[in-house]
Amino acid sequence: MKNRRIRSLASVAGGLFFFLLLSGSAAGESPDPKAAVEALLGAVETLSRGDKDNPDPAVTRRISQIIDLAGVSQACLLDTWQKLPRSEQENFLSLFRQVLEEVAYPNSAKFFKSTRVEIEEVKVDGDQAEVQTVVTHPEEGMVEVGYRLRLQEREWRVQDVLLDGVSLVTDLRSQMQKILREQSYEELKRRMREKLG
Numbered sequence: 001m002k003n004r005r006i007r008s009l010a011s012v013a014g015g016l017f018f019f020l021l022l023s024g025s026a027a028g029e030s031p032d033p034k035a036a037v038e039a040l041l042g043a044v045e046t047l048s049r050g051d052k053d054n055p056d057p058a059v060t061r062r063i064s065q066i067i068d069l070a071g072v073s074q075a076c077l078l079d080t081w082q083k084l085p086r087s088e089q090e091n092f093l094s095l096f097r098q099v100l101e102e103v104a105y106p107n108s109a110k111f112f113k114s115t116r117v118e119i120e121e122v123k124v125d126g127d128q129a130e131v132q133t134v135v136t137h138p139e140e141g142m143v144e145v146g147y148r149l150r151l152q153e154r155e156w157r158v159q160d161v162l163l164d165g166v167s168l169v170t171d172l173r174s175q176m177q178k179i180l181r182e183q184s185y186e187e188l189k190r191r192m193r194e195k196l197g
Contacts (some may be wrong), residue, residue, distance in 0.1 A: 033129035047109035053066040060101035
C-alpha cells in the first residue's frame with residue numbers, strides 16, 4: 001500500500017526524480033540548510049506561477065545552482081561514471097541539467113502549486129544536513145519531503161530528496177542502472193534527449 005502511494009505521489013509530482021528527472025532546489029547563497037530549502041521553495045513557487053511550457057531560464061538556473069549534479073550523476077551511473085573521460089562527464093552533466101531545467105523543474109512546480117509547506121526539523125552534522133518538511137497537497141494530503149544536503153565550498157547543495165522516506169536518487173539510480181545493464185550508456189542518453197522532445 002505504501003509503495004502504491006509513493007508511485008502515485010511520484011506521478012503527481014512529475015516524478016520529482018521520476019525517470020531521469022530530479023526535484024528542484026534553489027540558489028546556493030544560503031548560509032544554512034534551512035535557508036537553502038526556503039530559497040528552494042521560493043524558487044519553485046515562482047516557477048509554479050509562470051508558464052509551464054516556457055519556464056523562466058533565470059529561475060531554472062537558480063534552482064540548478066544548489067543541486068550537486070556531479071554527485072547525483074556519480075551516484076546514479078556508478079562505475080560507468082568513472083570510465084567516462086572528463087569531456088564526456090561534462091557532456092552528461094550538460095544533458096542532465098537540460099532535462100532538469102526544461103522538464104523536471106516545471107513538473108515539480110506543478111506538484112507544489114496550491115500546496116502548503118512547513119519545515120519541521122533541521123539536523124546538521126558537520127558538512128551533512130537533513131531538512132524535513134511536510135507538504136499538504138490538495139489531492140494527496142500530507143506528504144513528508146526530506147532534503148539531504150552537503151556543504152560544498154561554503155554552499156549547501158541538495159544531494160537527495162526523500163518522498164515519504166523513499167530516496168528519489170536511489171529510484172533514479174535503479175532506473176539508470178537497468179538501462180545501462182540491459183542496453184547501453186548511449187541508449188540512456190538517447191532516452192534523456194527524448195525527454196526533451
